[in-house]
Every structure is written in C-alpha cells, then in structure tokens.
Amino acid sequence: MRLTRRDFAVGMTASIASMSLPRIASAQSQLVVPTYGGLWAKFWEEQLLPGFSAATGIQPQIDVGLGKDFVSKIRAGGGRSPYSVFMGNENIAAMLRAEGFFEPFDLAKVPNAQKVFPQFVNKDAAGIRAIVSPIGLAYRTDLVKTPPTSWHDLWENPEFKGKTGLYQIGNTGAVLFLRLVAELFGKSPDDFDTAFSKIKELLPFTQASWSGEVATALMRGDAIVAPVDWTEIMVLQDKGAPVAIVAPKEGVLAFEQSFNLVATGAEKEAAHAYVNYVIDAKVQQDMAKAFYTSPSNKESVVDEAMATRTPIFGDRMTEIKSYDWNSYVDKSAEIADRWNREMA
Structure with missing residues (x-):
C-alpha cells in the first residue's frame, strides 16, 4: 500500500x-x-x-x-x-x-x-x-474506449489484451488478485490451479512490485488497465493525469x-x-x-x-473482499515460486 x-x-x-x-x-x-x-x-x-x-x-x-x-x-x-x-x-x-x-x-x-x-x-x-485502502480497476481515460465495470473485463475486453498491469507476487496486491481470480473462476479463494490458469490467459502483462510502478506503467501507456489502490489513482488525478478507477461489480480488494x-x-x-x-x-x-x-x-x-x-x-465496505489467510500461510512460498516460474 x-x-x-x-x-x-x-x-x-x-x-x-x-x-x-x-x-x-x-x-x-x-x-x-x-x-x-x-x-x-x-x-x-x-x-x-x-x-x-x-x-x-x-x-x-x-x-x-x-x-x-x-x-x-x-x-x-x-x-x-x-x-x-x-x-x-x-x-x-x-x-x-x-x-x-x-x-x-x-x-x-x-x-x-x-x-x-x-x-x-x-x-x-x-x-x-x-x-x-481499497483496490479497484484503474484505467487510462484517453486510451480506453470501453471502461471496465467487472473483473471479467480483463479477459473479455479485447482492448486490454497485452495492455494489462498486475502486481508482482512479492506485493500483497498480487496475492489478493490471485485469490480473487480463484474465487471468481474456481471453487474457492484457495483454488490456485484455476487462478494460475486464468491469469496466464492475460499474458503478456506488465508486472510491478509496488503501486508507484503500476502508476508509472499506466502513465507510460505500457498498461492501460490495472488493479491498483485508490490512493495511487487519486494522487495521479491530483496531478491532472488522465486516469480513473472503478469498483468492479463483483467487489473490490483492499490493502x-x-x-x-x-x-x-x-x-x-x-x-x-x-x-x-x-x-x-x-x-x-x-x-x-x-x-x-x-x-x-x-x-x-x-x-x-x-x-x-x-x-x-459506510454500507459499501461490504464490497471489500477480506480473506482469511490462515489457509494460505503454508502455501505462500510455493505460490510465490510458482508465480515466478509461470508468469514470466
């Protein structure tokens, strides 16, 4: 964060x-x-x-x-x-x-x-x-014709192919996204096989180790859409950058x-x-x-x-997906190693 x-x-x-x-x-x-x-x-x-x-x-x-x-x-x-x-x-x-x-x-x-x-x-x-600090889908307002409304848009909007930015696995944001994809497409937030399979469909994508690098990728146009925290996008907007962020209809992540x-x-x-x-x-x-x-x-x-x-x-805080991490602790090293091998 x-x-x-x-x-x-x-x-x-x-x-x-x-x-x-x-x-x-x-x-x-x-x-x-x-x-x-x-x-x-x-x-x-x-x-x-x-x-x-x-x-x-x-x-x-x-x-x-x-x-x-x-x-x-x-x-x-x-x-x-x-x-x-x-x-x-x-x-x-x-x-x-x-x-x-x-x-x-x-x-x-x-x-x-x-x-x-x-x-x-x-x-x-x-x-x-x-x-x-909630994480939504940020995008370049001057480069995206159809703004995202759903996490599924990362897979379904052809504008985003090869222009998606994601956190690198060393950042909590990547682990949150992994669990979200497992929940959306698999049996549970722990269905990592399904999550890896679906995320690989987004390749090639730009990886960033922290939110500032996501912002840099967006401003360079290396990525035109990316999961990132609200804080970072508000900072860019304060500087006049052509970026916006939305809360996907399935819910948001959060640091x-x-x-x-x-x-x-x-x-x-x-x-x-x-x-x-x-x-x-x-x-x-x-x-x-x-x-x-x-x-x-x-x-x-x-x-x-x-x-x-x-x-x-307020009432919209229920849109935040807050995961139980007890089941993830023993898998964390294995997941990080797998990400580094498969998401190159």
Whole structure:
C-alpha cells in the first residue's frame, strides 16, 4: 500500500505539535510501535502520536521502516519483542500469527473495536485490520474506449489484451488478485490451479512490485488497465493525469493494515490504548482525508467531496473482499515460486 503525496493539516495545538517524538526506540522505551517511512512517518509524528499522547498521557516511540524490517525484528527478538504492536498487511500478519508471535486483544480494553466493521476484526480478536485502502480497476481515460465495470473485463475486453498491469507476487496486491481470480473462476479463494490458469490467459502483462510502478506503467501507456489502490489513482488525478478507477461489480480488494498485539512486547495496557486510538472515528476520518483510505470505524464521517472520489465507505465496505489467510500461510512460498516460474 502506497500513501498519497498530498499535504495534510496537522490539526493539533502548537504545544502538542511541537512535541519531540523520536523515530527509533531506545533501550529505555516502553510502548514501541512501528510505522512506514515518508508520509506515514509524517502523519504518525505530527498528528497521530501527539493526539494519542494528549488523549492518554502515554508517550510512545516509533520505529520507522519497511514491513520486512518489522517482521525480521520480531523474529529475531527471541524472548522479548522490540514492539508492543505489529502493523502490516494481514497476509503477512497471518504468518507471524501462525508462528506464535501474537496474542489476542482483550476487546474490553479496545472499546472502539465495537464500532469497527465486523469483517475487519479477526476471529477471537486475533488482529484488527485498522487501515483499509481499497483496490479497484484503474484505467487510462484517453486510451480506453470501453471502461471496465467487472473483473471479467480483463479477459473479455479485447482492448486490454497485452495492455494489462498486475502486481508482482512479492506485493500483497498480487496475492489478493490471485485469490480473487480463484474465487471468481474456481471453487474457492484457495483454488490456485484455476487462478494460475486464468491469469496466464492475460499474458503478456506488465508486472510491478509496488503501486508507484503500476502508476508509472499506466502513465507510460505500457498498461492501460490495472488493479491498483485508490490512493495511487487519486494522487495521479491530483496531478491532472488522465486516469480513473472503478469498483468492479463483483467487489473490490483492499490493502488491509493489520494491527496485532505482540506476545512478548512490553506495555500491553498502552498497546491496547494505542490500537483503540488508531480505530477512533475521528482518527479514521483524518486518515481518509490524508491518504484516501476507507474508514474502518462505522461512525466515521466522509464528506461529500471525499465521497465522490473514494466511494468505498459506510454500507459499501461490504464490497471489500477480506480473506482469511490462515489457509494460505503454508502455501505462500510455493505460490510465490510458482508465480515466478509461470508468469514470466
């Protein structure tokens, strides 16, 4: 998931906004939370964490990095994790969960979880998918005569042959698309043989390792249609690019940032308070304005201007296909290897 380059208002008092929040945890730190770089870190440092501290009196520290860094640090931590809370795509979180690194939340300590759309609270409180960035079908408005309305159009619209862009298997977007195709054409989201067979029918297609590369392919005309997150297309539209994005009639995919309680992390009470704050209705609204995400809190308000650009909110959140990744964990390495061999 890649965030918008839009500037956003801090919305905090000067005294709160001026608080110093170190990026990397020190040996004396207690509540340590990871987040990504760039505008993720900017949002966390200037808005989210100061607001959290003002509301709770807790002074967290953040560790800025990539998802793979967070995974490595948790696995290398032995009996003590550097983090109290893990944040990462749900399919990645599922692997660490299967390895025993997480424990369930006590939802009595996360009252805002009752306001989260049920599909984003994992069974037995084993993770909360707190930040949701829908993935639809984007296309070049100046190069496509018949805009897509269905995922099936990737196969059925002859305009798209050889001009489709897809994520590379190292990106969660590719795994989401694989499971979607398995569901659409096969017996279940785990019918990978059918999914591989159908996706190979789209060859040749442009592969990208992250959303920015999908955007580049679209702007170059190497691809004229591609599954990509709303955030990326809104950024391009803000720059005047001839692109649009639609929600296919079968539903949309989404990058779901999963928050999990680390079993060997410190400050469990503070960790619960932190996640509770992240899913607060106002915080989710602020994220939507900054990042074009879809609020996971049912009480968040999306204004009219935002609603016309990012329509997946409120009742339409049910259009998001949120998969159970437990069945995928043991297959992930095999699937990645197969993709790299067959999707050249």
